[in-house]
Amino acid sequence: MSLLRLYLGRSWFEVKVMMRDRSAVVFSMLLPVFLLVIFGSVFGHQTIAHTGVRVSQYLVAGLLASGLLYSSFQLLAIAIPEERATGALKRLRGAPLPRSAYFVGKFATSVVVYAAQSALLLSIGHYTFDITLPTRAGWFTFAWVSVLGLVASSLLGIALSAAARDGKSASAIAAPMVIFFQFTSGVYFVYTSLPQWMQRLAAFFPLKWMAQAMRSVFLPAAFGHFEAAGSFELSRAALVLVAWIAIGVVLARFAFRWTDEGE
Amino acid sequence: MDVVAVRGLVRRYGDLVAVDGLDLNVGAGECVAMLGPNGAGKSTTVEILEGYRRRDAGEVRVLGVDPARGDRAWRARLGIVLQSVNDLAAVHVGEALAHFASFYPAPRPVEEVVALVGLEAKVGARIGSLSGGQRRRLDVALGVIGRPELLFLDEPTTGFDPEARRAFWDLIATLRAEGTTILLTTHYLEEADALADRVVVVARGRKVADTTPDELKGRDRDVVVVRWWDGELREERTASPTATVARLAEHFGGEVPGLEVVRPTLEEAYLALVEGTAT
Numbered sequence: 237m238s239l240l241r242l243y244l245g246r247s248w249f250e251v252k253v254m255m256r257d258r259s260a261v262v263f264s265m266l267l268p269v270f271l272l273v274i275f276g277s278v279f280g281h282q283t284i285a286h287t288g289v290r291v292s293q294y295l296v297a298g299l300l301a302s303g304l305l306y307s308s309f310q311l312l313a314i315a316i317p318e319e320r321a322t323g324a325l326k327r328l329r330g331a332p333l334p335r336s337a338y339f340v341g342k343f344a345t346s347v348v349v350y351a352a353q354s355a356l357l358l359s360i361g362h363y364t365f366d367i368t369l370p371t372r373a374g375w376f377t378f379a380w381v382s383v384l385g386l387v388a389s390s391l392l393g394i395a396l397s398a399a400a401r402d403g404k405s406a407s408a409i410a411a412p413m414v415i416f417f418q419f420t421s422g423v424y425f426v427y428t429s430l431p432q433w434m435q436r437l438a439a440f441f442p443l444k445w446m447a448q449a450m451r452s453v454f455l456p457a458a459f460g461h462f463e464a465a466g467s468f469e470l471s472r473a474a475l476v477l478v479a480w481i482a483i484g485v486v487l488a489r490f491a492f493r494w495t496d497e498g499e
Numbered sequence: 500m501d502v503v504a505v506r507g508l509v510r511r512y513g514d515l516v517a518v519d520g521l522d523l524n525v526g527a528g529e530c531v532a533m534l535g536p537n538g539a540g541k542s543t544t545v546e547i548l549e550g551y552r553r554r555d556a557g558e559v560r561v562l563g564v565d566p567a568r569g570d571r572a573w574r575a576r577l578g579i580v581l582q583s584v585n586d587l588a589a590v591h592v593g594e595a596l597a598h599f600a601s602f603y604p605a606p607r608p609v610e611e612v613v614a615l616v617g618l619e620a621k622v623g624a625r626i627g628s629l630s631g632g633q634r635r636r637l638d639v640a641l642g643v644i645g646r647p648e649l650l651f652l653d654e655p656t657t658g659f660d661p662e663a664r665r666a667f668w669d670l671i672a673t674l675r676a677e678g679t680t681i682l683l684t685t686h687y688l689e690e691a692d693a694l695a696d697r698v699v700v701v702a703r704g705r706k707v708a709d710t711t712p713d714e715l716k717g718r719d720r721d722v723v724v725v726r727w728w729d730g731e732l733r734e735e736r737t738a739s740p741t742a743t744v745a746r747l748a749e750h751f752g753g754e755v756p757g758l759e760v761v762r763p764t765l766e767e768a769y770l771a772l773v774e775g776t777a778t
Contacts, residue, residue, distance in 0.1 A: 331602050
């Protein structure tokens, strides 16, 4: 009955139930993998002008960063309103489960989805599109970007869960946001080729920084000169993500609700 | 000490006063039914007792604790069966029970609870595949898995067919026999009659009667309605119907047209009680 056992039990239960939810598995876990296969097959062999960098290499960095949004922000922003609408949250609130255990369980689903998704992206990328895997220093950056990105995106997903009354309306809110961030943050297009206003807008949000940091992992160091600031700006990326974690804590704290009954 | 003690409970939603100075007591081992029409304030009251909703005024103690300050240890002593939830659809019956059991310090064994609610054949079934009645049985199973000292049942049989309702009543009777204190809300009179030691009738957020089911049924039993036809339908409520009929026979010089002598049903006694508070 220790807290740790409740956290583990809740996480196991949440992950098990999430894996049975076909739409969560398809839209939050597998979608970036499909996108890699499609875009990689069409444009993968082309190189980005003046850089000699293959499009598939650029793409995999962006999709891993997007995956952080899919597997936490989108997953939780849809799953939580669904659970509120069915009464699952109300039942848990009335049971002697520590509130923190609920959020630990939700975070566990994000971690599992992201782990599976990035393993698929990297292995398919490596074996099918000949993507160069990171160096040891690269793996270290990959790890901290993933951790900070998952925490920030999960908190923002919990905050956004307040915006919808059920799972259906939640997907209509979260999915377009994820698509919007991807197109404006340099996931599918080279960031510096986007209009200035779009770049400036995207720079407020985490995905631009997650994608940029992921590019430092997967692209040659020389590509840094082609980034907006002339470098990958890793410390700034870390700072922005930490800032979004702080914002996310506050937003999630005030926005999250267990029931829809206006208390 | 009473398991539930409520004095002068008030809850407003904007201008609407949902609960208006309600008093309620439930003793240990008692099964009390809160009976009243929709919108009487039953569910609001129960949700305040369960710690879901705040109150505007009044004293509330549930198992000696103010529900607004109830902690995990307090929650572990309660069982809550909510109205209309349809969660856990992808989870199997046995999985859900084992998972919820892990929240409590001394849960009942899963097999015991499954047998108690009669879902032995459904342990491996997805909860989403259960019928309405089975689903409610599972809700009760989840409510009692932690061996609660007090069980809340909020309109547990709404939407049931008569057969499922009777089967459900048997289940509640078993829990009662085990000594669980139960607070039940319902808008079915027969349900209160079948299950409760005591019936608290609530209308417009106030208690209008606090009595036993038998007493409630006995109310107005001595008053009957005499109806007859005299160019229009006439009606008289009286405690001495024989005298009324004799008088009418004399008036009509024999047979009284359209004569009817009716004893009010339990339903009518209850409606008179609930509507009596309108003025």
